[in-house]
Amino acid sequence: MAKTKIESDHGLNVRMFLTGLGLVALYAIIVSVMLSLGVSVVFVVVIAGAMIFCQYYFSDKIAMFAMHAHEVTPQQEPRLHQIVDRLCLLANMEKPRVGVSEMDMPNAFATGRNPNHAVICATRGIMQRLNDEELEAVLAHELSHVAHRDVAVMTIASGVGMLAGLVSRIALFGAMFGGGGGRGRGGQNIVLLEMATMLISIIIYFIAFLLTMALSRYRELAADRSGAILIGKPSVLASALVHVTGDIGKIPRTDLRKSEGMNAFFFAPALAPGTAANLFSTHPTLERRLDQLNKLEKELNG
Amino acid sequence: MGLRDTLFGRTKQVAPNLDNLFALSAAALTLESELDLVTSGQGGLCFKAGSGESTITTDDDIKQLLDFDETNNKVTLSTDDLGFKWLVVSDPDLEALITRIHAADTSMVEHGLGPRLLCAVFGFVPKSPPGEGPVRLVYLMKQGTFYPFAPTGATQRNNELELRVRSFLSTDLPIEKDLTRWMALWNLPVN
Secondary structure, three states: OOOOOOOOOOOHHHHHHHHHHHHHHHHHHHHHHHHHHHHHHHHHHHHHHHHHHHHHHHHHHHHHHHHHEEEEOOOHHHHHHHHHHHHHHHHOOOOOOOEEEOOOOOEEEOOOHHHHHHHHEHHEEEEEEEEOHHHHHHHHHHHHHHHHHHHHHHHHHHHHHHHHHHHHHHHHHHHHHHHHOOOOOHHHHHHHHHHHHHEEEEEEEEHHHHHHHHHHHHHHHHHHHHHHHHHOOOHHHHHHHHHHHHHHHHOOOOOOHHHHOOOOOOOOOOOOOOOOOOOOOOOHHHHHHHHHHHHHHHHOOO | OOHHHHHHHOOOOOOOOOOOHHHHHHHHHHHHHHHOOOEOOOEEEOOOOOOOOOOOOOOOHHHHHOOOOOOOOEEEEOOOOOOOOEEEOOOOOHHHHHHHHHHHHHHHOOOOOOHHHEEEEEEEEEEEOOOOOOOEEEEEEEOOOOEEEOOOOOEEHHHHHHHHHHHOOOOOOOOOOHHHHOOOOOOOOOO
Protein backbone atom coordinates (compact mmCIF):
# COMPACT_ATOMS: atom_id res chain seq x y z
CA MET A 1 0.00 0.00 0.00
CA ALA A 2 2.85 2.33 0.83
CA LYS A 3 4.42 2.19 -2.59
CA THR A 4 1.23 2.93 -4.49
CA LYS A 5 0.07 6.43 -5.14
CA ILE A 6 -3.33 6.01 -3.55
CA GLU A 7 -3.72 8.48 -0.69
CA SER A 8 -5.28 7.67 2.67
CA ASP A 9 -8.07 9.26 4.68
CA HIS A 10 -7.35 9.74 8.39
CA GLY A 11 -10.90 9.77 9.74
CA LEU A 12 -11.59 6.55 7.92
CA ASN A 13 -8.39 5.03 9.27
CA VAL A 14 -9.40 5.86 12.84
CA ARG A 15 -12.83 4.31 12.42
CA MET A 16 -11.36 1.21 10.84
CA PHE A 17 -8.85 0.92 13.67
CA LEU A 18 -11.63 1.16 16.26
CA THR A 19 -13.67 -1.48 14.47
CA GLY A 20 -10.63 -3.71 14.36
CA LEU A 21 -9.99 -3.07 18.04
CA GLY A 22 -13.55 -4.12 18.83
CA LEU A 23 -12.97 -7.36 16.97
CA VAL A 24 -9.74 -8.06 18.85
CA ALA A 25 -11.46 -7.41 22.19
CA LEU A 26 -14.15 -9.88 21.18
CA TYR A 27 -11.48 -12.39 20.30
CA ALA A 28 -10.05 -12.12 23.81
CA ILE A 29 -13.48 -12.69 25.36
CA ILE A 30 -14.07 -15.74 23.21
CA VAL A 31 -10.75 -17.31 24.12
CA SER A 32 -11.38 -16.85 27.83
CA VAL A 33 -14.89 -18.30 27.50
CA MET A 34 -13.46 -21.26 25.65
CA LEU A 35 -10.80 -21.91 28.26
CA SER A 36 -13.32 -21.70 31.10
CA LEU A 37 -15.38 -24.30 29.25
CA GLY A 38 -12.42 -26.62 29.08
CA VAL A 39 -12.84 -27.55 25.41
CA SER A 40 -9.84 -28.76 23.52
CA VAL A 41 -8.38 -25.46 22.43
CA VAL A 42 -6.04 -27.04 19.94
CA PHE A 43 -8.90 -28.77 18.19
CA VAL A 44 -10.97 -25.62 17.85
CA VAL A 45 -8.08 -23.50 16.69
CA VAL A 46 -6.92 -26.04 14.12
CA ILE A 47 -10.37 -26.40 12.56
CA ALA A 48 -11.12 -22.67 12.52
CA GLY A 49 -7.62 -21.88 11.29
CA ALA A 50 -7.84 -24.36 8.43
CA MET A 51 -11.18 -23.02 7.28
CA ILE A 52 -10.07 -19.42 7.42
CA PHE A 53 -6.85 -20.27 5.62
CA CYS A 54 -8.68 -22.02 2.78
CA GLN A 55 -11.06 -19.12 2.44
CA TYR A 56 -8.09 -16.78 2.27
CA TYR A 57 -5.76 -18.85 0.13
CA PHE A 58 -8.33 -19.83 -2.50
CA SER A 59 -10.28 -16.56 -2.37
CA ASP A 60 -9.71 -15.86 -6.07
CA LYS A 61 -10.91 -19.30 -7.16
CA ILE A 62 -13.91 -19.28 -4.81
CA ALA A 63 -15.10 -15.86 -5.92
CA MET A 64 -14.55 -16.56 -9.61
CA PHE A 65 -16.45 -19.82 -9.32
CA ALA A 66 -19.33 -18.25 -7.42
CA MET A 67 -19.70 -15.50 -10.01
CA HIS A 68 -19.35 -17.82 -13.05
CA ALA A 69 -16.31 -15.78 -14.08
CA HIS A 70 -13.38 -16.81 -16.26
CA GLU A 71 -10.05 -15.18 -16.96
CA VAL A 72 -9.74 -13.33 -20.26
CA THR A 73 -6.77 -12.45 -22.45
CA PRO A 74 -6.13 -8.97 -23.93
CA GLN A 75 -7.23 -10.38 -27.30
CA GLN A 76 -10.60 -11.47 -25.95
CA GLU A 77 -11.38 -8.30 -23.99
CA PRO A 78 -9.19 -5.47 -25.32
CA ARG A 79 -11.32 -2.70 -23.77
CA LEU A 80 -11.18 -4.13 -20.25
CA HIS A 81 -7.46 -4.87 -20.43
CA GLN A 82 -6.61 -1.41 -21.76
CA ILE A 83 -8.42 0.29 -18.90
CA VAL A 84 -6.76 -1.93 -16.28
CA ASP A 85 -3.35 -1.38 -17.91
CA ARG A 86 -3.75 2.39 -17.75
CA LEU A 87 -4.94 2.38 -14.15
CA CYS A 88 -2.10 0.13 -12.99
CA LEU A 89 0.44 2.45 -14.60
CA LEU A 90 -1.24 5.41 -12.90
CA ALA A 91 -1.22 3.78 -9.47
CA ASN A 92 2.17 2.12 -9.94
CA MET A 93 0.68 -1.26 -9.22
CA GLU A 94 1.34 -4.68 -10.60
CA LYS A 95 -1.36 -5.61 -13.08
CA PRO A 96 -3.76 -8.20 -11.67
CA ARG A 97 -5.31 -10.93 -13.78
CA VAL A 98 -8.47 -9.83 -15.54
CA GLY A 99 -11.70 -11.81 -15.62
CA VAL A 100 -15.20 -11.52 -17.01
CA SER A 101 -18.41 -12.95 -15.61
CA GLU A 102 -21.20 -13.59 -18.11
CA MET A 103 -23.89 -12.44 -15.66
CA ASP A 104 -26.30 -9.68 -16.62
CA MET A 105 -26.32 -8.31 -13.07
CA PRO A 106 -24.11 -5.18 -13.02
CA ASN A 107 -21.21 -5.89 -10.70
CA ALA A 108 -17.44 -5.92 -10.42
CA PHE A 109 -15.16 -7.42 -7.84
CA ALA A 110 -11.51 -7.86 -6.95
CA THR A 111 -10.24 -10.88 -5.11
CA GLY A 112 -7.09 -12.87 -4.42
CA ARG A 113 -4.98 -13.38 -1.32
CA ASN A 114 -2.39 -10.71 -2.16
CA PRO A 115 -1.66 -8.23 -4.95
CA ASN A 116 0.41 -10.87 -6.77
CA HIS A 117 -2.51 -13.29 -6.88
CA ALA A 118 -5.23 -10.72 -7.45
CA VAL A 119 -7.99 -11.02 -10.03
CA ILE A 120 -10.12 -8.08 -11.07
CA CYS A 121 -13.40 -9.06 -12.61
CA ALA A 122 -16.35 -7.32 -14.24
CA THR A 123 -19.69 -8.77 -15.27
CA ARG A 124 -21.00 -8.52 -18.82
CA GLY A 125 -23.88 -6.50 -17.41
CA ILE A 126 -21.68 -3.74 -16.02
CA MET A 127 -19.60 -3.56 -19.20
CA GLN A 128 -22.75 -3.01 -21.26
CA ARG A 129 -24.29 -0.48 -18.91
CA LEU A 130 -21.33 1.84 -18.37
CA ASN A 131 -19.32 3.97 -20.74
CA ASP A 132 -15.52 3.72 -20.79
CA GLU A 133 -14.99 6.50 -18.28
CA GLU A 134 -17.46 5.05 -15.78
CA LEU A 135 -16.06 1.54 -16.20
CA GLU A 136 -12.61 2.98 -15.52
CA ALA A 137 -13.91 4.51 -12.27
CA VAL A 138 -15.41 1.20 -11.14
CA LEU A 139 -12.19 -0.67 -11.95
CA ALA A 140 -10.19 1.98 -10.06
CA HIS A 141 -12.39 1.25 -7.04
CA GLU A 142 -11.70 -2.48 -7.41
CA LEU A 143 -7.95 -1.92 -7.86
CA SER A 144 -8.00 0.04 -4.61
CA HIS A 145 -9.39 -3.06 -2.90
CA VAL A 146 -6.37 -4.94 -4.22
CA ALA A 147 -3.96 -2.22 -3.07
CA HIS A 148 -5.60 -2.11 0.36
CA ARG A 149 -5.33 -5.91 0.69
CA ASP A 150 -8.99 -6.05 1.57
CA VAL A 151 -9.29 -9.80 1.09
CA ALA A 152 -6.73 -10.39 3.83
CA VAL A 153 -8.28 -7.80 6.14
CA MET A 154 -11.81 -9.10 5.73
CA THR A 155 -10.73 -12.73 6.09
CA ILE A 156 -9.12 -12.00 9.44
CA ALA A 157 -12.13 -10.00 10.56
CA SER A 158 -14.67 -12.62 9.59
CA GLY A 159 -12.42 -15.35 11.03
CA VAL A 160 -13.12 -14.01 14.50
CA GLY A 161 -16.83 -14.19 13.90
CA MET A 162 -16.45 -17.76 12.70
CA LEU A 163 -14.54 -18.68 15.84
CA ALA A 164 -17.35 -17.28 17.93
CA GLY A 165 -19.82 -19.36 15.98
CA LEU A 166 -17.73 -22.48 16.62
CA VAL A 167 -17.62 -21.83 20.32
CA SER A 168 -21.36 -21.39 20.52
CA ARG A 169 -21.86 -24.68 18.68
CA ILE A 170 -19.50 -26.52 21.01
CA ALA A 171 -21.26 -24.97 23.97
CA LEU A 172 -24.60 -26.12 22.61
CA PHE A 173 -23.26 -29.63 22.24
CA GLY A 174 -21.91 -29.51 25.79
CA ALA A 175 -25.20 -28.27 27.18
CA MET A 176 -27.12 -31.11 25.58
CA PHE A 177 -24.84 -34.03 26.33
CA GLY A 178 -22.12 -32.87 28.68
CA GLY A 179 -23.66 -32.20 32.09
CA GLY A 180 -26.73 -34.34 31.47
CA GLY A 181 -26.03 -36.89 34.19
CA GLY A 182 -26.07 -34.39 37.03
CA ARG A 183 -23.35 -36.34 38.80
CA GLY A 184 -21.49 -34.73 41.70
CA ARG A 185 -22.24 -31.54 43.51
CA GLY A 186 -22.26 -29.01 40.69
CA GLY A 187 -24.08 -30.98 37.95
CA GLN A 188 -26.97 -28.57 37.76
CA ASN A 189 -24.69 -25.57 37.88
CA ILE A 190 -22.56 -26.80 35.00
CA VAL A 191 -25.59 -27.14 32.77
CA LEU A 192 -26.71 -23.63 33.65
CA LEU A 193 -23.22 -22.31 33.08
CA GLU A 194 -22.99 -23.91 29.68
CA MET A 195 -26.40 -22.60 28.69
CA ALA A 196 -25.25 -19.12 29.67
CA THR A 197 -22.04 -19.58 27.68
CA MET A 198 -24.04 -20.58 24.68
CA LEU A 199 -26.24 -17.52 24.93
CA ILE A 200 -23.23 -15.27 25.37
CA SER A 201 -21.52 -16.86 22.37
CA ILE A 202 -24.52 -16.23 20.18
CA ILE A 203 -24.62 -12.60 21.24
CA ILE A 204 -20.88 -12.37 20.60
CA TYR A 205 -21.30 -13.92 17.19
CA PHE A 206 -23.99 -11.41 16.36
CA ILE A 207 -21.92 -8.44 17.50
CA ALA A 208 -18.88 -9.77 15.63
CA PHE A 209 -21.02 -10.06 12.53
CA LEU A 210 -22.22 -6.47 12.85
CA LEU A 211 -18.66 -5.27 13.36
CA THR A 212 -17.41 -7.20 10.35
CA MET A 213 -20.13 -5.62 8.22
CA ALA A 214 -19.22 -2.18 9.56
CA LEU A 215 -15.58 -2.80 8.73
CA SER A 216 -16.56 -3.92 5.25
CA ARG A 217 -18.54 -0.72 4.71
CA TYR A 218 -15.55 1.37 5.78
CA ARG A 219 -13.32 -0.54 3.39
CA GLU A 220 -15.79 0.18 0.61
CA LEU A 221 -15.74 3.89 1.39
CA ALA A 222 -11.95 3.80 1.50
CA ALA A 223 -11.85 2.09 -1.89
CA ASP A 224 -14.34 4.62 -3.28
CA ARG A 225 -12.11 7.41 -2.10
CA SER A 226 -8.88 5.94 -3.39
CA GLY A 227 -10.44 5.00 -6.70
CA ALA A 228 -11.89 8.47 -7.16
CA ILE A 229 -8.56 10.10 -6.34
CA LEU A 230 -6.75 7.77 -8.71
CA ILE A 231 -8.84 8.79 -11.71
CA GLY A 232 -9.15 12.34 -10.37
CA LYS A 233 -12.88 12.50 -11.07
CA PRO A 234 -15.10 11.55 -8.14
CA SER A 235 -18.18 12.58 -10.10
CA VAL A 236 -17.57 9.87 -12.70
CA LEU A 237 -17.48 7.19 -10.02
CA ALA A 238 -20.65 8.71 -8.57
CA SER A 239 -22.39 8.49 -11.91
CA ALA A 240 -21.21 4.90 -12.36
CA LEU A 241 -22.63 4.03 -8.92
CA VAL A 242 -25.98 5.57 -9.84
CA HIS A 243 -26.00 3.51 -13.02
CA VAL A 244 -25.36 0.15 -11.40
CA THR A 245 -27.13 0.40 -8.05
CA GLY A 246 -30.68 1.22 -7.15
CA ASP A 247 -33.53 1.00 -9.64
CA ILE A 248 -31.44 1.27 -12.78
CA GLY A 249 -29.26 -1.66 -11.76
CA LYS A 250 -32.32 -3.89 -11.53
CA ILE A 251 -33.56 -3.32 -15.08
CA PRO A 252 -32.32 -6.28 -17.10
CA ARG A 253 -30.65 -6.40 -20.51
CA THR A 254 -31.94 -9.90 -21.13
CA ASP A 255 -34.50 -10.25 -23.88
CA LEU A 256 -38.07 -10.97 -22.80
CA ARG A 257 -38.28 -13.72 -25.40
CA LYS A 258 -35.16 -15.40 -24.02
CA SER A 259 -36.05 -15.00 -20.35
CA GLU A 260 -35.15 -18.03 -18.38
CA GLY A 261 -37.77 -20.69 -17.78
CA MET A 262 -40.21 -18.61 -19.78
CA ASN A 263 -41.24 -16.70 -16.70
CA ALA A 264 -43.41 -14.47 -18.77
CA PHE A 265 -45.50 -17.40 -19.93
CA PHE A 266 -45.89 -19.33 -16.74
CA PHE A 267 -46.09 -16.73 -14.10
CA ALA A 268 -45.75 -17.97 -10.54
CA PRO A 269 -43.26 -15.96 -8.52
CA ALA A 270 -41.20 -18.19 -6.26
CA LEU A 271 -40.08 -15.32 -4.09
CA ALA A 272 -41.70 -11.99 -3.48
CA PRO A 273 -39.19 -9.49 -4.85
CA GLY A 274 -37.71 -6.74 -2.75
CA THR A 275 -39.01 -8.03 0.57
CA ALA A 276 -35.69 -9.06 2.09
CA ALA A 277 -34.40 -5.75 3.32
CA ASN A 278 -30.66 -5.60 3.46
CA LEU A 279 -30.24 -4.90 7.16
CA PHE A 280 -26.68 -6.10 7.49
CA SER A 281 -25.22 -4.82 4.30
CA THR A 282 -21.59 -5.20 3.33
CA HIS A 283 -21.81 -2.00 1.32
CA PRO A 284 -22.62 1.52 2.51
CA THR A 285 -25.81 3.09 1.24
CA LEU A 286 -25.72 4.79 -2.12
CA GLU A 287 -26.44 8.16 -0.44
CA ARG A 288 -23.45 7.79 1.84
CA ARG A 289 -21.13 6.88 -1.01
CA LEU A 290 -22.37 9.71 -3.22
CA ASP A 291 -22.06 12.10 -0.31
CA GLN A 292 -18.42 11.19 0.20
CA LEU A 293 -17.68 11.47 -3.52
CA ASN A 294 -19.39 14.84 -3.61
CA LYS A 295 -17.18 16.14 -0.81
CA LEU A 296 -14.14 14.73 -2.51
CA GLU A 297 -15.07 16.45 -5.74
CA LYS A 298 -15.23 19.78 -3.87
CA GLU A 299 -11.88 19.12 -2.18
CA LEU A 300 -10.21 18.30 -5.47
CA ASN A 301 -11.65 21.35 -7.19
CA GLY A 302 -11.24 23.67 -4.22
CA MET B 1 -50.16 -23.65 -8.49
CA GLY B 2 -51.83 -25.80 -5.89
CA LEU B 3 -50.21 -28.55 -3.86
CA ARG B 4 -51.52 -31.28 -6.15
CA ASP B 5 -50.12 -29.57 -9.22
CA THR B 6 -46.76 -29.26 -7.50
CA LEU B 7 -46.81 -32.91 -6.47
CA PHE B 8 -47.62 -34.13 -9.95
CA GLY B 9 -45.41 -31.62 -11.73
CA ARG B 10 -48.18 -29.99 -13.69
CA THR B 11 -48.09 -26.41 -14.85
CA LYS B 12 -51.39 -24.72 -15.36
CA GLN B 13 -51.52 -22.55 -18.42
CA VAL B 14 -52.02 -18.96 -17.50
CA ALA B 15 -54.79 -17.01 -19.16
CA PRO B 16 -53.86 -13.54 -20.36
CA ASN B 17 -55.15 -10.44 -18.65
CA LEU B 18 -56.47 -8.08 -21.29
CA ASP B 19 -58.45 -5.68 -19.10
CA ASN B 20 -55.71 -3.15 -18.52
CA LEU B 21 -54.93 -2.56 -22.19
CA PHE B 22 -57.46 0.24 -22.54
CA ALA B 23 -55.85 2.27 -19.74
CA LEU B 24 -53.21 3.14 -22.31
CA SER B 25 -55.32 5.79 -24.05
CA ALA B 26 -55.44 7.95 -20.91
CA ALA B 27 -51.73 7.44 -20.35
CA ALA B 28 -51.02 8.64 -23.88
CA LEU B 29 -52.29 12.11 -22.95
CA THR B 30 -49.84 12.25 -20.04
CA LEU B 31 -47.02 11.02 -22.25
CA GLU B 32 -47.70 13.82 -24.72
CA SER B 33 -48.02 16.60 -22.16
CA GLU B 34 -45.15 15.59 -19.88
CA LEU B 35 -42.61 13.91 -22.14
CA ASP B 36 -43.59 15.17 -25.59
CA LEU B 37 -44.14 11.62 -26.83
CA VAL B 38 -46.86 10.70 -29.33
CA THR B 39 -47.89 7.39 -30.84
CA SER B 40 -45.70 6.11 -33.64
CA GLY B 41 -48.78 4.68 -35.32
CA GLN B 42 -47.65 1.13 -34.73
CA GLY B 43 -48.57 -1.53 -32.26
CA GLY B 44 -47.63 -5.17 -32.14
CA LEU B 45 -48.66 -8.41 -30.59
CA CYS B 46 -46.01 -11.01 -29.81
CA PHE B 47 -46.84 -14.67 -29.36
CA LYS B 48 -45.24 -18.05 -29.65
CA ALA B 49 -46.81 -20.24 -32.31
CA GLY B 50 -46.97 -23.84 -31.22
CA SER B 51 -47.50 -27.01 -33.14
CA GLY B 52 -50.59 -29.13 -32.93
CA GLU B 53 -52.69 -26.66 -31.06
CA SER B 54 -56.18 -27.17 -32.42
CA THR B 55 -55.52 -26.69 -36.11
CA ILE B 56 -53.83 -23.33 -36.01
CA THR B 57 -50.21 -23.85 -36.90
CA THR B 58 -49.45 -22.00 -40.09
CA ASP B 59 -49.38 -18.32 -40.85
CA ASP B 60 -52.41 -18.78 -43.06
CA ASP B 61 -54.39 -20.21 -40.18
CA ILE B 62 -53.48 -17.27 -38.00
CA LYS B 63 -54.33 -14.82 -40.73
CA GLN B 64 -57.71 -16.42 -41.16
CA LEU B 65 -58.26 -16.40 -37.44
CA LEU B 66 -57.50 -12.71 -37.14
CA ASP B 67 -59.63 -11.65 -40.09
CA PHE B 68 -56.64 -10.50 -41.99
CA ASP B 69 -57.21 -7.59 -44.29
CA GLU B 70 -54.23 -7.48 -46.60
CA THR B 71 -55.73 -4.99 -49.02
CA ASN B 72 -55.01 -1.93 -46.90
CA ASN B 73 -51.58 -3.19 -45.91
CA LYS B 74 -52.12 -2.13 -42.33
CA VAL B 75 -51.49 -5.47 -40.70
CA THR B 76 -48.46 -7.67 -41.17
CA LEU B 77 -47.50 -11.00 -39.72
CA SER B 78 -43.84 -11.90 -39.36
CA THR B 79 -41.59 -14.29 -37.48
CA ASP B 80 -38.55 -12.87 -35.69
CA ASP B 81 -35.15 -14.52 -35.36
CA LEU B 82 -36.07 -15.93 -31.96
CA GLY B 83 -39.01 -17.83 -33.38
CA PHE B 84 -41.75 -15.55 -32.10
CA LYS B 85 -44.60 -14.35 -34.28
CA TRP B 86 -45.38 -10.65 -34.48
CA LEU B 87 -48.67 -9.23 -35.59
CA VAL B 88 -47.93 -5.60 -36.37
CA VAL B 89 -50.79 -3.15 -36.81
CA SER B 90 -50.34 0.33 -38.28
CA ASP B 91 -52.86 3.02 -37.53
CA PRO B 92 -52.18 6.70 -36.79
CA ASP B 93 -55.00 6.73 -34.25
CA LEU B 94 -53.95 5.20 -30.93
CA GLU B 95 -57.50 4.36 -29.89
CA ALA B 96 -58.01 2.37 -33.07
CA LEU B 97 -54.64 0.71 -32.57
CA ILE B 98 -55.52 -0.43 -29.08
CA THR B 99 -58.92 -1.66 -30.21
CA ARG B 100 -57.42 -3.71 -33.03
CA ILE B 101 -54.74 -5.24 -30.80
CA HIS B 102 -57.37 -6.05 -28.20
CA ALA B 103 -59.60 -7.62 -30.85
CA ALA B 104 -56.72 -9.77 -32.06
CA ASP B 105 -55.98 -10.80 -28.46
CA THR B 106 -59.58 -11.69 -27.81
CA SER B 107 -59.86 -13.75 -30.93
CA MET B 108 -56.70 -15.67 -30.07
CA VAL B 109 -58.01 -16.33 -26.57
CA GLU B 110 -61.30 -17.60 -28.05
CA HIS B 111 -59.37 -20.09 -30.11
CA GLY B 112 -57.46 -21.38 -27.13
CA LEU B 113 -54.26 -19.55 -27.93
CA GLY B 114 -54.40 -17.29 -24.85
CA PRO B 115 -51.53 -18.97 -23.01
CA ARG B 116 -49.31 -18.44 -26.07
CA LEU B 117 -49.52 -14.65 -25.91
CA LEU B 118 -46.34 -13.00 -24.65
CA CYS B 119 -46.79 -9.26 -24.84
CA ALA B 120 -48.20 -6.33 -26.74
CA VAL B 121 -45.99 -3.40 -27.70
CA PHE B 122 -47.00 0.16 -28.52
CA GLY B 123 -44.55 2.56 -30.11
CA PHE B 124 -44.16 6.19 -29.02
CA VAL B 125 -41.92 8.76 -30.69
CA PRO B 126 -40.92 12.33 -29.83
CA LYS B 127 -43.34 14.90 -31.23
CA SER B 128 -40.45 17.10 -32.30
CA PRO B 129 -37.57 14.83 -33.32
CA PRO B 130 -34.96 13.99 -32.29
CA GLY B 131 -36.09 14.56 -28.69
CA GLU B 132 -34.94 11.84 -26.33
CA GLY B 133 -35.54 8.98 -28.67
CA PRO B 134 -38.43 6.57 -29.02
CA VAL B 135 -40.08 4.72 -26.15
CA ARG B 136 -42.06 1.50 -26.39
CA LEU B 137 -44.67 0.59 -23.86
CA VAL B 138 -44.68 -3.15 -23.38
CA TYR B 139 -47.81 -4.81 -22.01
CA LEU B 140 -47.13 -8.13 -20.28
CA MET B 141 -50.13 -10.29 -21.11
CA LYS B 142 -49.96 -12.60 -18.12
CA GLN B 143 -49.24 -9.99 -15.50
CA GLY B 144 -51.50 -7.33 -16.96
CA THR B 145 -48.85 -4.67 -16.39
CA PHE B 146 -47.00 -2.19 -18.56
CA TYR B 147 -43.36 -1.17 -18.59
CA PRO B 148 -41.39 1.26 -20.75
CA PHE B 149 -38.58 0.13 -23.01
CA ALA B 150 -36.36 2.78 -24.61
CA PRO B 151 -33.66 1.14 -26.73
CA THR B 152 -30.81 3.38 -27.83
CA GLY B 153 -28.73 0.81 -29.69
CA ALA B 154 -28.38 -2.85 -30.48
CA THR B 155 -28.18 -3.81 -26.81
CA GLN B 156 -28.36 -0.45 -25.06
CA ARG B 157 -31.37 1.08 -23.34
CA ASN B 158 -31.99 4.47 -21.77
CA ASN B 159 -32.84 3.54 -18.18
CA GLU B 160 -33.17 7.15 -17.02
CA LEU B 161 -35.84 7.84 -19.59
CA GLU B 162 -37.62 4.60 -18.72
CA LEU B 163 -37.72 5.48 -15.04
CA ARG B 164 -38.97 8.94 -15.91
CA VAL B 165 -41.79 7.42 -17.95
CA ARG B 166 -42.67 5.29 -14.95
CA SER B 167 -42.83 8.28 -12.63
CA PHE B 168 -45.24 10.10 -14.95
CA LEU B 169 -47.45 7.14 -15.81
CA SER B 170 -47.70 5.37 -12.47
CA THR B 171 -51.08 6.95 -11.74
CA ASP B 172 -52.55 6.26 -15.19
CA LEU B 173 -51.23 2.76 -15.85
CA PRO B 174 -50.61 -0.42 -13.90
CA ILE B 175 -46.82 -0.28 -14.21
CA GLU B 176 -44.86 -3.47 -13.53
CA LYS B 177 -43.47 -2.97 -10.03
CA ASP B 178 -40.74 -5.59 -10.23
CA LEU B 179 -37.98 -3.90 -12.22
CA THR B 180 -36.28 -7.22 -12.92
CA ARG B 181 -39.26 -8.02 -15.16
CA TRP B 182 -38.58 -5.01 -17.38
CA MET B 183 -37.02 -7.30 -19.93
CA ALA B 184 -35.55 -5.91 -23.09
CA LEU B 185 -37.00 -6.62 -26.54
CA TRP B 186 -34.09 -6.10 -28.92
CA ASN B 187 -34.76 -5.84 -32.64
CA LEU B 188 -38.45 -5.17 -32.31
CA PRO B 189 -40.46 -5.15 -35.52
CA VAL B 190 -42.63 -2.41 -33.98
CA ASN B 191 -41.44 1.15 -34.47
